[in-house]
Amino acid sequence: MKRVLFSIVFMLAVSAAASAQSFTYYFPQVALGSGWRTTIFVSNATAGPAAGTITFTKSDSSPFNANWVDEAGNNVTGGAARISFTLGSGESRKFVSVGDTSLTIGYATVSANASVLGTAMFSELDASGNIMAEAGVPMAIPLGKQAVFVDTTNGFRTGVAIANPNSNPLEIHFELLTDTGQLVTTSIRTLPGYQQFALFTDELFPGQAPMVGRLQFWCTNPMVAVALRFSPSVMFTTMPPIAVAN
Secondary structure: OHHHHHHHHHHHHHHHHHHOOOEEEEEEEEEEEOOEEEEEEEEEOOOOOEEEEEEEEEOOOOEOOOEEEEOOOOEOOOOOOEEEEEEOOOOEEEEEEEOOOOOEEEEEEEEEOOOEEEEEEEEEEOOOOOEEEEEEEEOEOOEEEEEEEEEOHHHOEEEEEEEOOOOOOEEEEEEEEEOOOOEEEEEEEEEOOOOEEEEEHHHHOOOOOOOEEEEEEEEEEEEEEEEEEEOOOOOEEEEOOEEOOO
């Protein structure tokens, strides 16, 4: 009898823990205004329902208040910094930033009670609202050491956006490697808690000659990142980071 009661209590505890489970993902870069628009897709690939929020934070860690509409054109934020969503099994949602103001950047945190999928798309628009360039990037998870590919030949520029999802500041160590794996130079940047920055490699390493290689960066606590590669005509594509062994 005791064994049966113990089994029932154990199963209830496991069930409660599972129901209270939460999942957190990040979009390390969100850009709005001055011709930039961000679109976020989320989808529920689990067998049950999913509920969650997308919280937007400016680079300085303040709330990223803006208007976002869903696929039906409904305003889902009312100018605030959070989108709440519910998804049935197999359902998807689309959220698009609206309104053209001065350029504002930051990052987004996706929190849900189930494992949801997501992609962010960055669109660059001309004065008439036509898309000139567009690229997508999947949701990111925090990593302690990661890297992005660098190509600054023929007028190309590589930028990296990093967000700190921790309350404590991060001391981020940057290492620039050539295509043969040789260390070229290093740099250290401090990123305060819940803040974000986006920099080109020529801003991290002024005067560095054009090259192809890898930018790897690491810190004590995990961070989230994404890279963007710009052509001389300002066309661009996104490059997800790769995990690097410590």
